[in-house]
Amino acid sequence: MSDTIYDIAIIGGGPAGLSAALTGRIRNKKILLFEHLGFSEKLQKGHTINNYLGIPAVSGQELMKQFADHVLSYSPELVKEKVVNIFPGDGMFTILTSKSTYEAKAVIIATGVVATGLFEGEKDLLGRGVSYCATCDGMLYRDQDVAVISYTREGEHEAEYLAEICRQVYYLPQYKSEFSAMRSNLAIKTVRPRALSNEANAISLATDKENINVGGVFILRQSDPVENLLPGIELEGEVIKVNRDMATSIPGVFAAGDCTGKPWQISRATGEGLVAVLSAISYLDSQAKAAGA
Amino acid sequence: MSDTIYDIAIIGGGPAGLSAALTGRIRNKKILLFEHLGFSEKLQKGHTINNYLGIPAVSGQELMKQFADHVLSYSPELVKEKVVNIFPGDGMFTILTSKSTYEAKAVIIATGVVATGLFEGEKDLLGRGVSYCATCDGMLYRDQDVAVISYTREGEHEAEYLAEICRQVYYLPQYKSEFSAMRSNLAIKTVRPRALSNEANAISLATDKENINVGGVFILRQSDPVENLLPGIELEGEVIKVNRDMATSIPGVFAAGDCTGKPWQISRATGEGLVAVLSAISYLDSQAKAAGA
Structure with missing residues (x-):
């Protein structure tokens, strides 16, 4: 178990999670980034991506490398373990992986396309x-x-x-x-x-x-059914229900990218990751104020 | 007056409008892009932008150039006129600029930060x-x-x-x-x-x-108060009210970027522009089906 208490734990290192980690680090927060599969296998399989504004005609693999290099230069704490469960506590979340546990004050779920079609039974x-x-x-x-x-x-x-x-x-x-x-x-x-x-x-x-x-x-699976990761989180159909601030039904938990629904597109994911982390930072500020009051 | 009927008129050539235009053109739609100020003066004044994922430490001017070059290579119809009014008609919008009028089946408003603090009176x-x-x-x-x-x-x-x-x-x-x-x-x-x-x-x-x-x-102003551009559009405070699909209260009209509220950030804008244009395309498809039925 890690002794550090992190500000924000980000579950998933695809475009949404990386965008959240980037702005989180720029805003000087302690960021814990869980990515156990080498940064979005789905995106890396993409042949040519034409519609990520500013980077024309790029392979999925190359774009994902540019994304990861950009974020890792800001040194988030990268943990190559799969998150199995998230437990909300008193102003603190405990995150259980297959190997260890971690603590963070806020959580961003960016686990990608939600597993659908569970098996009968x-x-x-x-x-x-x-x-x-x-x-x-x-x-x-x-x-x-x-x-x-x-x-x-x-x-x-x-x-x-x-x-x-x-x-x-x-x-x-x-x-x-x-x-x-x-x-x-x-x-x-x-x-x-x-x-x-x-x-x-x-x-x-x-x-x-x-x-x-x-x-x-x-x-x-690449990602488990969301309600299993964090029991009680409100869904909309099969995806995580969020508002325009990317807040979920659980205070302190935000979500971004494909796990919040379609369209499954890179710039939607990066935009949502950014909004999610700014909302998480506002949440931390309000918690700190409440504690100080 | 232009004779062409466009699929989608995009009002504003900042990150949101450009992202919408890019994916709209890739999806082979007739795109009319109104930009009268040389692509987001606000962004071009930005010193160094660090948090647009994949393009580290870039000046606002350079980033805006990369954005515009990327989109213009897909040849949207670029109109360097300020849009003064949008009139909804029967499955068609008439767009009035200071010089001419245009017609489009759907509209995306991406006019940037909304003018606040109108003068008394x-x-x-x-x-x-x-x-x-x-x-x-x-x-x-x-x-x-x-x-x-x-x-x-x-x-x-x-x-x-x-x-x-x-x-x-x-x-x-x-x-x-x-x-x-x-x-x-x-x-x-x-x-x-x-x-x-x-x-x-x-x-x-x-x-x-x-x-x-x-x-x-x-x-x-750089952009006029929204309710003046398109009377009757529903606001939320001073910004355009949208749902998660970036649809406004007027069918066929979508909005993206800073005109829909904070945070005023590039990747939020590009993500919303992308979602807005995909929603506009769905709208066009449903209109075409209804007309064919």
Whole structure:
């Protein structure tokens, strides 16, 4: 656990999160920036971006590099860990990653496109056989069989960790994978999951090819469903509900970019990130005044 | 009057208007871009801009040049005339400048920081002795005395025009002016206006130094009060009220950037311009469908 109390924790290092971090640092705030995937894989896959004003015809990879270089020159505290949960406390948020915990006075959620199309049964079984974090919950399934549905390459490490403690691990990559497992108890299955159900104290995972019966299922997406990250946050459909100041329903929590809805566009995200961080700074000022009064 | 019917008229060529024009052209729409002041004088006066993500430490002038070059390479129809009025019609807007009229199916207002602090009496006397457009209303004051309160250098030309038709013109520059008038009936007064009142069918203009009595007063700001540009548009305080899609209270009219409120920041403006033009395009699509149905 870090001893520092940060002013603002920014969850996600895509265009929205980076824009927030940039202006936050310029305004001299202690900024904690969580980015566990090397800065917006989605944007980096973009071929040519023509409509980011001032930088014509640039590849997604090059633009993302320019963005990251610009922000990192202002030295935010960069943490390459996935945020698993955010707990609101008394004027303070505790942020739990797969490895550690951090504290910040305000939070900006900039986690990108919201996971839609949860699997049938997923929501009901969350915490009762379904988990989004191997490091957090792996030990609950010690010596049992588990399945790992992963949308990112990062999931390969989590599967290998699970193979150390579980009896049998089925790894279901939902991306173009070249993963070959070293351990004999880690099997790769190229199947598409369909639904999850609870049968006789075990989870039955239906896929397009076979049913897999396990004690637990880990689902590893680029970003988890928002209501899981921060329970109680108000949604509008599937995205985070914000006002024009990018404030969410929870005081001290702001959101920006694709996680607040469409259009999914770079300059909308950078603009919202900027507004979110200025709103967060106003919030900090008002909290400081209230504490001093 | 132009014969072309444009898809979208964008009023203002600062960051918001340029961002809207860029994505509008990329989406292959006929874009009419009104910019009468050489692209955001306000931004061009900025010393160093550090927080436009991806372009570190740039002068306002250089950044505005990069913005304008980027957009102009996509050839929007650039009109260097000040928009005086927008008239909503049947699925069509008529846009009146000081020189001509234009037609467009949708409008994006991106006129920058809204004029605040109108002079006492200004609102009441608008159209009854107070005007925002010399070219439009000059002839009403033929052979009379008039005053011109101007916040831009452009006002010097309007004052000279008025001196051709009026008896006496008092020019009150509210900027650092080096203007020296050629005509003997054009007098420059470095005073600060305070209030306007109607006295015996003439306008009495109170200033910090003297009272000036004239038949009419022209007030030339970088942008006019919004409710004058498009009567009936709903405001929120002094700025244009918009929703998260940047739609205003008038169908087919969108707004973006500083005219929708604070924070006055470049990337907020570019993001809003982008959202506004995508919303305008959706509006055009829905209108086309309704017409086809």
